[in-house]
Amino acid sequence: MLALPEPKADILARRDEIVAGLRAILPASGVITEPLRLKPYETDGLPAYRQIPLAVALPETTEQVAAVLKLCHSIGVRVIPRGAGTSLSGGATPLADAVVLGLMRMNRILEIDYADRCATVQAGVTNIGITQAVAGNGFFYAPDPSSQLACMIGGNVGMNSGGAHCLKYGVTANNLLGLTAVTIEGDILHLGGNHLDAAGYDWLGLITGSEGMLVVVTEVMVRILRGPEGARAMLAAFRSNEIAGQCVDAIIGSGIIPVALEFMDRPAIHACEAFAHAGYPLDAEAMLIIEVEGSVAEQDDLLDRIKRLCEPFEPLSMRVSQSPEESLAIWKGRKGAFGAVGRISPDYMCMDGTIPTSRLPEVLRRIGEMSDQYGLKVANIFHAGDGNLHPLVMFDANDPDSFHRAEAFGADILKLCVEVGGCLTGEHGVGLEKRDLMRFQFSEPELERQRRLKDAFDPAWLLNPAKVFPLQDKPRQAA
Amino acid sequence: MQTSFTAEQLRDPDIQSSNKILRTCVHCGMCTATCPTFVLLGDELDSPRGRIYLMQDMLESGRPATAEVVTHIDRCLSCLSCMTTCPSGVNYMHLIDHGRRYVEETYTRPWHERLLRNTLVRVLPSPSRMRWALTAARLAKPFRALLPGGVFGSRLRAMLDLAPTHLPPRQVVNGVHRADGTRRGRVALLAGCAQQVLAPSINAATIRLLTRLGYDVVVPPSAGCCGALTHHMGQHDPAMAAARTNIAAWSAEMAGEGLDAILINTSGCGTTVKDYGFMFRDEPEQAQAAQISALAADISQFLSRIGYAPTRDPAGLTVAYHAACSLQHGQSVTAEPKTLLRKAGFTVVEPAEGHLCCGSAGTYNLLQPEIAGRLRERKLDNIRRTTPDLIAAGNIGCLTQLAGAGLPTIHTVELLDWMAGGPRPAALPA
Amino acid sequence: MSAPATEAALAEAIADAYAAKEPVLVQGAGTKHGMLRPVQAARSLSTRNLSGITLYAPKELVISARAGTPITEIKAALAEHGQHLTAEPPDLSDLLGVPGNQTLGGIVATNLSGPRRIVAGAMRDQILGIRAVDGTGEIFHSGGRVLKNVTGLDLCKLLSGSHGTLGIMTEITLKILPAPEQTGTLVIPGLDATAAVATLSAALGSPYGVSGAAWLPPDAAARIPELAGFNASVALMRIEEFAASVTYRTARLAQDLQPHGRAELLGDTISRSVWRSVRDVTPLTVEPGEAVWRVSVRPSAGPGILAATGLRGFLDWGGGLVWLVGDPASHPAVTAAATAAKGIWTLMHAPDSLRASADVIPPEPPVLAAIGRRVKAVMDPAGILNPGRMAAGA
Ligand SMILES: Cc1cc2nc3c(=O)[nH]c(=O)nc-3n(C[C@H](O)[C@H](O)[C@H](O)COP(=O)(O)OP(=O)(O)OC[C@H]3O[C@@H](n4cnc5c(N)ncnc54)[C@H](O)[C@@H]3O)c2cc1C
């Protein structure tokens, strides 16, 4: 179990003053303080870690965010920015002496500019909300995390979220143009704008994926893209993980980059099929979802090429979606995959390492061995094109031993990812969960350098301080 | 998700059921953004995940419900949008039903709340009391401005606003309506309670259409309110009593001449009838209730099954199809009504945010007028953007909620009946 | 000038300069020497001997090379496997009059991208990992060799475009992609800048995946031999795809663009050559004593920048990238126009007098500048790396 820093007694003692300060800034419904009503804010998409915060603040404007931060800064209160709370790494887990700053009331689309292909939205707009706002004109916002229905663009910036289609379209960082953000001192920054690239330092790049540790994002300007003429998915089922992995290599090696190339192993296939009824091949050990874009003729051509590339691997079946509804069902299964595992196990932990794709068969084999060793089931979902692996470790939270085994199993998987040349997290962020594993990927001086970059934004370590870096004896986090 | 019920608590079958539901929830948060109250209020406490958490805490503690928790439970529309979204298959409906019941059993509401709720519980399920109440409300409308402020006053105002300015004449549909021509089968129709009073034309159209298609339609005189209204207010006993009466009435029909289906044309009721099997899981009527739930079908499901064809030329009208929550989320009936309307020759448009509730939600618009009003406006804005000629829906609650905004609101079955030879719906301008 | 052959030697050289508190001019091949402000430094250091590809896994779409590796070497290696550098980095040696073989480190440190930037991202978007030496001689890494990585703060992005002021990259890992089978270009001649940007915008708003969108006024077009025959301005739109798709998409796009003008199709070889010219900014010539600016604005503001400054120039990135050449005295006009359009500018080349005295990039607001100084202090506490390169006294 990961430790959280000791709450500061002096802050807890000034609770009433802090609450009064918040009430002076926000409407009554925007300040939550009763223990019972704070409870639902004690955790996020990783409910294994919980902590009831001191208070929750729900601002509606950038100015209110600035005022709240100024207040917290003046008193020395820690602040945990929160979007939809779908983080799978515990990025939004509160601290006992912290104010949770929820951006969900800032859910307005501010401007859509089709001529210059950009949109400006508040941080609490959901990822899919942007696409829905521009879909009528044939446009979309490209990064599509599976949680897109719920997760918010501010959280996406916080985690630099990716999605199934980022092999072609890139992750959040590649689709951002500008931000309005507030520093812990309450200063409002406007970074970037509706032009491409920065002339000076790439602040946008540094802030994206900084997990709420550097600034609080209130507005986001993103690129919107015109969608392709059409898209179609196919399913290919294989006899073993190895064979499916080789097939992925063959496709990429051929010079075709499908817009999405997703891999599921047997347990994942079964769980998702139970949710989506998409006709996934239940007899297969591994399945690929391969999506291509273009006109119908172009889709046919690409799918034909891909089928020919698959054939030498003796697929058990190959099925090309025949209708938009069928494609939708295929994706519904994939996008609901994590939750769907909730049908076969009361709890799961979703790992998120990235590996060099060539090491997939080996990594899956070793995960299988660990699964036996720990006595816990695992389902694997893999963004095969870019090597981002999501093993879902199943456990029973009502059984503490099972939870501890799951934690250890997860850590072993991530260490394995680093060992084969990959990394701890491809898109979910380090958060609380992988904080202590950072030592496997970075040397102490490297970690210290990153900590000092946080110093540059937040010298007192008030913004989401207990995440990303191992706590150890660092006075910044412990103080 | 982790739960911490004691072995003692888990002996209670309701706790057992809720524990199972809670354990299925993985706290992923996918459901939050599709919840109407979260979208409006921007507070996780008013989201499904937040409510699940609050209810878990309430049930685990075993202590009486607190005012804070009741606030957030009361704000839930029971629209079940969260169930459509949830990839884990969390049965939020059964959990909130349990939560509401727990609230009713352990929490004492302020006197005016109790008065209001008791009145609704007595009036709504009874067509005769409902007629009387609506007449009284109509007479009271001119005095609207004199009502006090505060929650109480605003609720009374909401009631007056929703009461129609004139009531259609009483129509009795009880009994057996014989099939025209060759008989293809026999079905029971739930005549409903509030709907009978507010829009008898819906039952009339349903019966005309079904008999024309060759079905005997039975409306057992002893069957009445399905129990949904009281059930959603956490009033367990009256709800079970109402359901029990229906189970008896339909079981008798099934044992007699037999039934091919039990049809419901008010989707709010349909969701409940389809849930009888669960509601009576520990009751002597369990087997019958399950059988009834299995036979229950929305009118649109049944028409799709038996085949529907128009006889008139297309009316050239654009219909904004409003998916009632109870139909799309509660019963997962989504395609059938639209397909039928298209078959009948209408141009069907689907407004944006179709998954969001219109705010009607049973008695919700009476109990939470502020939120209900905002949802209504949002829904109407989305509908207006599709520039339709009329709004169609399969639920009387939605039709009443969306009425009075300059667009006719008409039950799907009335449109289908019209195109198959029935009269032009009265709500349509000539 | 020292040119260490190993990362360790480079780190040692910097540690030594740090100990002596002596500024170091850092460069690769020195081709971008004339960009931004001149650096006054007692020592100078080149990465050119840190050369060579260290990892190339075509099926995993990654390549790593030492920072001093010439871009040409990397391109040649990629070409053998039918792959290419996604961001299409330009070679500005002709424009800037500094011949030389630019290095990977140099192109990343300046974050220069070509026409494909609009669909494939900037150079900085392709960086998967770096190894670098900071201003004290300490070696560090960020990112890695996998395509998706959000582990820790992203120093790859921080260092790309930092012009060697925050650290010296020693090794860089890039994401690469298969090179398209074919390239086709639609040309609509004779449009003025505003009409052209509307056309480019329509093309970029089409579903055909336009990967280049530029407008050249008549004089600039005349300098590209393949376009000289038009005797007019040209709006250029590129499609890169499998051969059949290029044929299909250019035809459909030409049809859709009919209201904007009649489009002519340029074939594969000509297209490639034309876009190389656009990428390398060869349509503009720089006379001695003239300055070169690169302005990035929202696409619809591009024509306004050309008009407001009255300089020779052309538009890339659908109108969003404005290249300008002319009298250094126009500097205030350029910066004012870019600022008014809420865009940014970079002084790419100018007489030293202007470079030393003016803001060469937009100054940052005080709060951000203060953060910037603190970040600089973390990475280069003694301020010895390319001092004054991006701003006076920084
Ligand atoms: C079922 C499921 C599927 C998922 N699939 C994917 C996937 O495919 N790809 C992927 O990348 N992720 C995925 N995730 C993870 C998660 O959805 C993303 O990390 C998402 O970006 C989090 O957004 P949020 O709004 O929920 O942010 P939160 O969870 O509330 O916060 C995430 C982090 O960002 C910070 N933060 C939030 N808002 C702000 C702000 N305005 N300013 C500064 N910091 C802020 C928080 O402090 C926290 O560190 C999935 C999660 C779930 C539950």
Ligand code: SF4
């Ligand atoms: S039933 Fe409707 S209102 Fe209630 S929690 Fe679910 S989505 Fe929200």
Ligand code: SF4
């Ligand atoms: S979507 Fe389902 S599993 Fe996820 S939080 Fe909501 S109810 Fe729980």
